Amino acid sequence: MTVSGSGWERAGRVSYLAFCIAVFLFLIAPILVIVPLSFNVEPYFTFTEGMLRLDPEAYSLRWYRTVAEDEEWRRALVNSLIIGIAATALATTLGTLAALGLASPAMPGRPLAMSLLISPMVTPVIISAAGMFFFYSKMGLAQTHLGLILAHAALGTPFVVITVTATLAGFDANLTRAAASLGAGPVRTFARVQLPIIAPGVVSGALFAFATSFDEVVTVLFIGGLDQRTVPRQMWSGIREEISPAILAVATFLIAFALIFMLVVERLRRRASG
Amino acid sequence: MAGALRKPQLRAAALVLPLSAFILATFVAPLVTMLTRSVYDPMVADTLPETLALLHDWDGQSTPSEAVFETASREMVRAREDRSLGRVATRVNRVESGLRSVIMKSARRLHRVKEVDSWREAMISIEPEWGEAKTWRAIQRAGERITTRHYLHALDLQRDADGSIVLQPPQRRVYLPLLKRTLAVSLGITVLCLLLGYPLAYLIAHAPPRRANLLLLLVLVPFWTSLLVRTTSWIVLLQTEGVVNDTLVALGLIADENRISMIYNMTGTVVAMTHVLLPFMVLPVYSVMRTIPPLYMSAAASLGASFPQAFRRVYWPQTLPGVGAGSLLVFILSIGYYITPALVGGQSGQLISNMIAYHMQQSLNWGLAAALGSILLGCVVALYLLYDRVVGIDRMRLG
Numbered sequence: 001m002t003v004s005g006s007g008w009e010r011a012g013r014v015s016y017l018a019f020c021i022a023v024f025l026f027l028i029a030p031i032l033v034i035v036p037l038s039f040n041v042e043p044y045f046t047f048t049e050g051m052l053r054l055d056p057e058a059y060s061l062r063w064y065r066t067v068a069e070d071e072e073w074r075r076a077l078v079n080s081l082i083i084g085i086a087a088t089a090l091a092t093t094l095g096t097l098a099a100l101g102l103a104s105p106a107m108p109g110r111p112l113a114m115s116l117l118i119s120p121m122v123t124p125v126i127i128s129a130a131g132m133f134f135f136y137s138k139m140g141l142a143q144t145h146l147g148l149i150l151a152h153a154a155l156g157t158p159f160v161v162i163t164v165t166a167t168l169a170g171f172d173a174n175l176t177r178a179a180a181s182l183g184a185g186p187v188r189t190f191a192r193v194q195l196p197i198i199a200p201g202v203v204s205g206a207l208f209a210f211a212t213s214f215d216e217v218v219t220v221l222f223i224g225g226l227d228q229r230t231v232p233r234q235m236w237s238g239i240r241e242e243i244s245p246a247i248l249a250v251a252t253f254l255i256a257f258a259l260i261f262m263l264v265v266e267r268l269r270r271r272a273s274g
Numbered sequence: 275m276a277g278a279l280r281k282p283q284l285r286a287a288a289l290v291l292p293l294s295a296f297i298l299a300t301f302v303a304p305l306v307t308m309l310t311r312s313v314y315d316p317m318v319a320d321t322l323p324e325t326l327a328l329l330h331d332w333d334g335q336s337t338p339s340e341a342v343f344e345t346a347s348r349e350m351v352r353a354r355e356d357r358s359l360g361r362v363a364t365r366v367n368r369v370e371s372g373l374r375s376v377i378m379k380s381a382r383r384l385h386r387v388k389e390v391d392s393w394r395e396a397m398i399s400i401e402p403e404w405g406e407a408k409t410w411r412a413i414q415r416a417g418e419r420i421t422t423r424h425y426l427h428a429l430d431l432q433r434d435a436d437g438s439i440v441l442q443p444p445q446r447r448v449y450l451p452l453l454k455r456t457l458a459v460s461l462g463i464t465v466l467c468l469l470l471g472y473p474l475a476y477l478i479a480h481a482p483p484r485r486a487n488l489l490l491l492l493v494l495v496p497f498w499t500s501l502l503v504r505t506t507s508w509i510v511l512l513q514t515e516g517v518v519n520d521t522l523v524a525l526g527l528i529a530d531e532n533r534i535s536m537i538y539n540m541t542g543t544v545v546a547m548t549h550v551l552l553p554f555m556v557l558p559v560y561s562v563m564r565t566i567p568p569l570y571m572s573a574a575a576s577l578g579a580s581f582p583q584a585f586r587r588v589y590w591p592q593t594l595p596g597v598g599a600g601s602l603l604v605f606i607l608s609i610g611y612y613i614t615p616a617l618v619g620g621q622s623g624q625l626i627s628n629m630i631a632y633h634m635q636q637s638l639n640w641g642l643a644a645a646l647g648s649i650l651l652g653c654v655v656a657l658y659l660l661y662d663r664v665v666g667i668d669r670m671r672l673g
Contacts, residue, residue, distance in 0.1 A: 009581075020477045023470045024489075027496050027552060030507040033517060037510060045510045046520045094293040101289030106282035113290050115662075120301050122658055124610020126627040127647045130634055131304030134311055134644070154300040157293060186285075215500045218612060222634065235502045239617050243509060251503040258498040266491065 031255060038063055038248035045243065063249040073250070076234040083145060083230060084213040087152035091209040094153075095160025096202050100194065102161070103168035114161075121158035128155070129222040136223050143225030151219045156209030163208065167201030200268035207261050214257075305651070312424050312644035318417045321362045322349045326417040334414075335407055343393040343404070346413075347384045354381040362416075368639065369423065370412035376401045424645035449629070449646065456626040459544065460608035464555075466548045467604045468597065471555035475596075478556070479563035490560070497553040505617045508546040512537040512618075538620030546614045551607055555600040558665075562596030599665040606657045610650060626650055 041060040042048050050058025067073050098117060101107055120128065132151050133142065141147035171194070179189040195202075217232040224233065231250065238247045319326060325346040332338050353359035359381055367374035383400045390396045397404040415423065426432060426439065430447040434440050441447070478489045496504060511517045519533040528534065536542060566589065574584035612627035619628070626646065633643035 016473065017477075020474055023474050023552075024492055026470070026549065028492055030511055030549065031496060031499055031504065033511060034503065034507050044515075045513070046515065046517055090296075094296050098290045098293035101286040101291075104282060104286035104289075107286035107290065108283050113294065116294060116297060116302075117290075120297065122606060122654065123301075123305070124607075124612070124627060124650060124654060126610060126612040126630050127308070127651050127654075128301065128304065130630060130643060130647045131306075131308035132300075133304075133634065134640070135304035135307040138307070150300045154297060157297065161293070211498065215502070217502065221631075232500065232502050235506070236613075236617075239502065239506060239509065243506070247506060248510070251500070251506050254500045254503050258500060258503075259495065262491070262494055262498040266494070 034248050034251050035255065038245060038252040040245055040248075043245055045245065045248070063245045066244075066246045067249050070246070072229070073231075073234060073246075076229050076231045079145070079228055080214055080230040080232075083148050083152055083228070084210050086145075086149045087156055087213045088206050088210040090149065090153040091156035092160050092202060092206040095157045095205060095209075096164050096198070098157075099161050099164035099168060099198075099201075100190075102165055103171065105173070117161050118158045120154050125155070125216075125218045129218045132219060133222040142223045143228065145228060147223050148220060148228055148230075151223060152213035152216055153209075155216065155219070156212045159208035159212065160202070160205030163205035164198050164201040167198045171197055200271050204265045204268050207265055211258070211261055215254075308644045309648050309651075311640060312648045313422065314420055315365070315424075315641050316419050317358075318362050318365050318413070319419045321353045321358050322346065322413070322417060325349050326414065329410060329414050329417075332410065334411060337394070337405055337407070338410055340392060340394050342410070343397050347380075347387075347393050347397060350377065350381040351385050354385060364638075366412050366416040368427075368642075369415045370408060373403070373409060373412055376403045376409070380404070421641075424641040425649075427642050428645040428649055449626075452624075452626055452629055453649075456609055459540070459625065460605050463544060463547050463551060463608045464601050464605045466544070467552050467555040468601060470548070471552055471600065472559055472593075472597070475556045475559040475563055478560050479566075480568075493553050493556050496549065497557075501550065501613055502617075504550060505546055505614055508542065508549070508618055509537060512542060512545070537618050538623070540619070540623040542618035542620065543615045543623035543625070546618050547608060547611060550611075550614060551604045554603045554607060558599040558603065559593060559596040562593055562599075566592050595665070599661070602657060602661045602664065606654055606661065609653060609657075 036051065036059075037045060037047070039059040039061065040048065040051065041058055041062060048058055098113075102110060102114060102117075107113070128151075132147075136142045136147045136151070141150065175193050175197075176189050179193045180186075184192065214230075215232055217230075217236050220228060220230050220233045221236070224230070231254075235247055235250060238244065325342060328342045328345055329338065332342065350359060353362060359377065363374040363377040366377060380397060380400045384396070387396060394404075403409045415421075428449050430442045430450045431439050432442055474493070478486050478493070481489060509516070513519070514533045514535060516537075518536065519528075522528045523530050523533065536545070570588050570592070571584055574588045575581070579587065609625075610627055611625060612631060615623050615625045616628050616631065619625070627650070630643050630646045630650070633639045633646065
């Protein structure tokens with residue numbers, strides 16, 4: 001009984017682990033597969049025989065060169081950076097201020113305010129983009145950089161509010177009172193006491209907001225024009241029309257970018273909680 | 275005392291105010307515009323005001339009076355000159371198909387007519403449809419400033435001849451089946467995410483801290499990776515000339531001419547969306563599991579419960595808040611998903627969002643797009659309120 005029991009148990013454990021490994025592969029493998037294929041010398045999306053033999057001739061930087069030399073991709077990158085940085089600055093400033101207010105126990109109507117401020121994150125982006133198309137066209141903001149900056153800032157603020165609120169959750173209100181009793185004004189209290197504590201949350205929020213803007217394509221499709229083509233917009237047409245391995249080169253670049261962002265945010269979180 | 279109480283309140287509110295104003299202006303106002311669009315369309319009413327005023331006194335059955343014909347031809351010719359007629363004709367056409375060409379052609383001809391005995395005869399001789407009451411009823415209906423027709427259309431309803439609201443015949447229903455499909459697919463994806471994500475969360479929650487951190491990072495990689503990148507990878511993997519098919523052929527599992535179509539159909543949508551949404555299930559479930567003291571399970575075991583028994587009776591019930599949070603989040607995210615189905619869904623893998631995009635960008639039926647968007651928004655708000663009850667918006671965390 002015990003022998004067969006432990007035998008079953010073991011078989012159960014092994015199959016459980018195998019299952020988990022399979023799920024991890026499902027999560028990671030599709031992303032990793034892109035990386036080697038982006039160095040393919042041939043214009044295909046599968047591993048050539050040469051690649052499998054690890055023949056150095058089968059690999060090249062050809063597609064990276066294609067992208068780097070392409071005027072459209074370069075313009076897309078510039079647009080993405082302009083829109084992303086401006087939207088992030090706006091979202092981070094407004095979001096941090098709001099989080100400070102929300103964290104105060106005196107804040108009236110907190111749940112309602114929180115629902116309002118989080119709403120851009122939970123509304124399907126197709127709906128936000130459709131609404132923005134109607135409204136921004138009326139305001140003359142469609143097909144302008146400003147329109148997209150405002151749209152992306154709106155979509156990014158919930159992340160800032162959430163991350164900063166999270167760092168403030170453990171904040172001891174006595175610290176600000178102590179600073180005030182020692183004669184510091186509100187601005188000085190903020191700069192010397194609160195800011196250092198919430199800094200990891202602010203930076204994480206800013207990174208989230210930037211990543212949101214840098215990966216956003218639906219509002220760009222709806223309210224952006226030819227002059228506002230961003231990197232994701234360019235990828236979108238690439239995928240829809242014809243995938244060239246150049247897309248895989250851009251994708252590899254974006255994967256590297258995502259990994260860096262992720263590691264920084266994890267670092268910051270650990271610092272904030274530890 | 276009251277003043278002292280009010281001051282911190284004011285300060286807190288003042289800090290929240292700028293962002294609230296910003297969100298109201300850049301995000302809520304657009305949503306309100308969309309909701310308005312779904313019921314309000316003054317285009318036809320503004321272009322043919324006098325015709326519509328005259329039709330107000332018409333019995334709705336007979337051929338309208340000469341005055342109606344005279345006014346209508348005058349307003350149509352004028353609208354043609356200022357180029358608004360096309361938009362009017364398109365709207366009337368959506369009420370009664372075929373009328374677009376009738377209106378455009380008539381205005382083109384009438385433009386050249388200067389003197390005529392009877393506008394009624396002139397118009398009927400150009401297009402006999404003008405002699406039929408249903409043409410004028412269509413203009414009347416398209417001329418409603420505030421209208422429910424976009425919602426009727428979005429729910430596959432129509433008005434029959436005597437004006438009561440009925441379902442479209444089954445073969446003409448488009449949106450209800452699509453809405454049903456969207457809900458079914460979202461539910462399927464939620465269940466898949468739970469089946470794949472729960473064991474994974476368990477593994478991470480019960481691993482030694484160092485390894486747990488590493489495994490958590492593996493879950494976060496797809497969370498951070500660009501959606502377009504992930505969609506591209508699925509195309510690369512699953513297309514007929516893709517990595518998976520090539521491998522299967524190379525292994526001799528399938529013949530070269532029988533490559534499996536796994537993408538540009540519903541399979542593609544489900545696989546790619548499960549991949550995209552899995553982290554949203556794993557993270558909340560994991561964070562609940564981490565708070566369950568291991569003592570409970572050992573207590574159950576020491577009382578003689580087998581692992582499956584202890585799991586079912588002791589562990590699983592405690593993880594329900596995480597399961598609820600994760601499932602609701604995945605479900606909410608999937609019913610509004612657009613990008614993945616648009617890129618890898620082909621014909622059969624489209625969801626309600628893709629139809630909204632289609633009406634926004636291709637058919638340019640903005641009223642219908644707005645109605646569909648409002649219905650979807652209603653679903654999401656309802657689920658969101660449920661989420662708030664179950665989990666609490668305050669507890670929404672990232673990663």
